[in-house]
Amino acid sequence: MTGPRRKFTPEEKARIVLEILKEEKSASQLATEHGIHTNVLNRWKTEAIQNLSQLFVDDRKGITKMKNDYEQKIDELYAEVGKLTTQLSWLKKNYDGTII
Structure with missing residues (x-):
């Protein structure tokens, strides 16, 4: 049986997505390290990339x-x-x- 669902803060998500973007480790390695499914990491990465332009909105x-x-x-x-x-x-x- 799995434990309770883990909640990640926006800061934690951002840090993990940055690790993915650095490409020093594979997404599956990072998923294992952080106890997250690879699909979740890919979804966070996609969301981060899609919303990146919002950083530059006036x-x-x-x-x-x-x-x-x-x-x-x-x-x-x-x-x-x-x-x-x-x-x-x-x-x-x-x-x-x-x-x-």
Whole structure:
């Protein structure tokens, strides 16, 4: 009977895929060393190669949008704080001690 399924972190997967790409050892040797089926290693390698281009994607537009959204939210919150401060001042000034 086999043991529980082993979970590999993304860092571990990346390190193992780099070992495959170096071609110093065969995929079957690495599979044996790490206790992984060869098909799993090949799938990780394929996935890594397919997603390699994502490393070079210019994500400044996404960051700029997030920054603008963040600044807009800050402005909204400052406006809300100002409104609440004004209401509190008015209530303190006009409260006569009666409870409704």
